[in-house]
Amino acid sequence: MNTIQTLADKTSQAGADESNLDGINIAYSQTRVHTPNSQLLKENRIISGFTPGPWLEAYRMLRTRCLQSMDAMEWKTLAITSTSGKTGNSLTAANLAISIAMELDRTALLVDANFLNPAIAKLFGIQTDTGLSDYLLHDKEISSMLINPGIDRLVVLPAGKPLFNSTEMLRSPKMVRLVNELKSRYPSRAIIFDMPPILSHDDTLGFSPYVDCVLLVVEEGRTKSDELKHAASLLKDINVLGTVFNKSTDHTIPFHD
Numbered sequence: 001m002n003t004i005q006t007l008a009d010k011t012s013q014a015g016a017d018e019s020n021l022d023g024i025n026i027a028y029s030q031t032r033v034h035t036p037n038s039q040l041l042k043e044n045r046i047i048s049g050f051t052p053g054p055w056l057e058a059y060r061m062l063r064t065r066c067l068q069s070m071d072a073m074e075w076k077t078l079a080i081t082s083t084s085g086k087t088g089n090s091l092t093a094a095n096l097a098i099s100i101a102m103e104l105d106r107t108a109l110l111v112d113a114n115f116l117n118p119a120i121a122k123l124f125g126i127q128t129d130t131g132l133s134d135y136l137l138h139d140k141e142i143s144s145m146l147i148n149p150g151i152d153r154l155v156v157l158p159a160g161k162p163l164f165n166s167t168e169m170l171r172s173p174k175m176v177r178l179v180n181e182l183k184s185r186y187p188s189r190a191i192i193f194d195m196p197p198i199l200s201h202d203d204t205l206g207f208s209p210y211v212d213c214v215l216l217v218v219e220e221g222r223t224k225s226d227e228l229k230h231a232a233s234l235l236k237d238i239n240v241l242g243t244v245f246n247k248s249t250d251h252t253i254p255f256h257d
């Protein structure tokens, strides 16, 4: 399995395009634009709040490795998960999506599919209470809930209201149809799903057959090897793109296999 390393950050915290597909109206011309607060981005470790350096480079490396593997297989959809909470799953998803959007010929859609502990809107300082769950429950138009977080070529779909039957909703024909529509529409777009930890909730395992591939985030000094083995065994029939060795304190090795 490929391993890509992202560093431990200690510096902070202490286009108009339209489609109407089978009722899924995705009109980027009406996407709400959020004005980011650069101090908040930095506090939240979002790379667009940082100047160039090793912190950004690690995510650029992660992006290039992911896109090379995904392009080779013509994969567009990537779910990001971890073995347990607080590993850096959501931050990896956000920073990877931003790095992809930094490529001038790519666009990225970042979907918060963690209804248990949604984080993506908060990371960017976006105030909203609607998102994916409102589409799944109430047929709310996806286009009306997409937000540009002030970064070119990146669009965010927040999680929305809590879902008590999230596993069933994520596996529903409606969700599967949405994923397929999103990925078939724009060839240059990567779609990143921020998921709950795979060992603590069955949402991720239930949903992973509907994405092209999965990236597993592990944390230096915290993720146990038997947890990692367990996660790998659960994902044995899924395309696992690799692992992200997050919060690495070794700043000398940019990446390794």
Ligand SMILES: Nc1ncnc2c1ncn2[C@@H]1O[C@H](COP(=O)(O)OP(=O)(O)O)[C@@H](O)[C@H]1O
Pocket (backbone or CB within 6 Å): 006, 007, 008, 009, 010, 044, 045, 082, 084, 085, 086, 087, 088, 089, 090, 091, 092, 119, 246, 247, 248
């Ligand atoms: N590489 C990193 N270096 C330093 N802190 C990190 C790193 N990755 C994540 N964190 C911090 O760890 C905490 C948990 O991250 P988060 O992405 O919310 O985890 P998860 O989604 O796995 O629960 C956050 O405070 C986040 O800023």
Ligand SMILES: [Mg+2]
Pocket (backbone or CB within 6 Å): 089, 090, 091, 114, 117, 119
């Ligand atoms: Mg999270």
